[in-house]
Amino acid sequence: MKPVEVEGKGSSSPSSTHSExxxxxxxxxxxxxxxxxxxxxxxxxxxxxxxxxxxxxxSSSPSSTHSxxxxxxxxxxxxxxxxxxxxxxxxxxxxxxxxxxxxxxxxxxxxxxxxxxxxxxxxxxxxxxxxxxxxxxxxxxxxxxxxxxxxxxxxxxxxxxxxxxxxxxxxxxxxxxxxxxxxxQPSMGAxxxxxxxxxxFAGEECSALTSTECVHSSKGQRQETRIFCLPIPDRKLPAVASRSNKADAEAHDGDKPVSVEDCFSLYTEEELVSDWVCDSCTDAANTERVVELGGDDNQNNQKQGKTKVFRAARKRMIITRAPNVMVISLMRQKKVPNPAGYDKLEGHVSFKETLNMQPYIDKR
Missing domain, CATH: 3.90.70.10 (Cysteine proteinases)
Known part of the structure; x- marks a missing residue:
């Protein structure tokens, strides 16, 4: 659905919508x-x-309703x-x-x-x-x-x-x-x-990690969500009214309006983490220690003093199932060193009537 501008204070009177x-x-x-x-x-x-x-x-493309x-x-x-x-x-x-x-x-x-x-x-x-x-x-x-x-x-x-x-x-x-x-009621039919x-409204998402130091990876448990909270890219968000000079706007990529697709790309973007505990490497390392220290008699003590193996990894949020109707919340608060602790990101975030979710979904 297209965004609708609201007639209010200071605006000209709306044109009539009751023509013949x-x-x-x-x-x-x-x-x-x-x-x-x-x-x-x-x-x-x-x-x-x-x-x-x-x-x-x-799904097939919906037929037009405006013809x-x-x-x-x-x-x-x-x-x-x-x-x-x-x-x-x-x-x-x-x-x-x-x-x-x-x-x-x-x-x-x-x-x-x-x-x-x-x-x-x-x-x-x-x-x-x-x-x-x-x-x-x-x-x-x-x-x-x-x-x-x-x-x-x-x-x-x-x-x-x-x-x-x-x-x-x-x-x-x-x-x-x-x-x-x-x-x-429990007796109700399925x-x-x-x-x-x-x-x-319900969709599903999870986090996925892939090590950059070993061959292992892990995927978190799928979490059901009804609201997708999307971060906004850290760049200028111009107000709609300031978009009069299109040529200048296109000349400066940082001045272009942020889109919902930009927000989804940032939300699902990989980030590097240095302290991921690799369970496979941890189990292998501690199994070797148990064997070296004498086997079964020492296993309980080894569990108490279990050594964790940390790996650098790439972490990414994955949407595993998109809802029929998606509720999106834009996270407009940005942490900054001021008395309030944050600034609000102002401006317009553009969106289309139909959102292609395929680039952001992984059903595996």
Whole structure:
């Protein structure tokens, strides 16, 4: 999905999107229009988005959804994205909610019969119902009950301050997963034991080390993750508004905007470590010592005084399975020697509608 610029303070009034005929591209790109008071002022219709599988996973290229024109009569066939009020510092919650409500894989499961009836899941499902084509609800989407339930379970979000949306979505997905586990009955058939959160958001990653001094290597245990925290390359991140002189920008590679691909490349880049304990070399070295010192009578003592063999090695993070929907958190804090201990990396990180994950995945 393309990034959408938000009309707000200091901006010119948006052009009308209610002409006699509108295209699917108009519908998809109209997402979040705000007025000066911070409230969303119009109900916007967006097409149901088919999940786009990452390239390199064996999927065929998705067909285009922007080639035909649609009229006002076709609007009822699409999901309705309704305005969200912001009574004060709840933008972190609204941002998460807008993203989740736009996901058709999540919508189809939450609107199904087998979804759990936990307090968070039940209130979350109501919002999917209120934004479905069959709903006749008008005006703002009332997310207050769900927000109150979230704050009750995680009080750190009830301070009235500006909170971290990444921490929120991690807690929210964990909460839905916990409710699902509690509601699942042991006697349920395998077909009904659908792990909602994991089936959509869960990926896997692990670390791999290869010695530069011996022939051995090791791979860590695969870890399930729902949020991929990517570092940002240490170079200038220009603001979007400063990209007026394209020729100058292309002449200085360090001034080019950082892309998500750059972040993934850095995340999976090899790094040298000098203190990797090679288990194979360690076992071989200690076996030789046991034989030299007299065999079985001394083995217990040798285990207590086991000598570790350290090797230089190359370490790399490997993504072993990409999720259907990938949540990415950009690590914008950089450690620096100042009183705060860090600086924030400002600027735009570019991304494409379809991300080719093949260069970063190792399924072995």
């Amino acid at each position: 005929d509108i295209t699917k591209e108009d519908v998809a790109n109209t997402f979040d229009l705000k007025d000066d008071d911070g409230l969303d002022k119009k109900d916007v219709v967006t097409q149901q988005m088919k999940p786009v599988e990452a390239e390199g996973k064996g 035909e024109d649609i009229t006002k009569e076709d609007v009822a066939k699409y999901n309705v994205i309704r305005g969200l009020p912001n009574p004060g510092n709840t933008c972190f919650f609204n941002a998460m909610l807008q993203c989740l409500l736009a996901l058709d894989p999540l919508r189809s499961i939450m609107m199904g019969q087998n979804v759990c009836k936990g307090p968070i899941a039940a209130l979350f499902k109501e919002l999917f119902v209120d934004t479905s084509p069959s709903s006749n609800a008008k005006g703002y989407l009332d997310q207050r009950k769900l927000f109150a339930s979230v704050c009750s379970k995680w009080p750190q979000f009830s301070t009235g301050g500006m909170e971290d949306a990444v921490e929120l979505i991690q807690c929210f997905l964990d909460g839905l997963d916990e409710e699902e586990d509690e509601a699942r 077909s009904k034991k659908v792990a909602i959160i994991n089936s959509i």
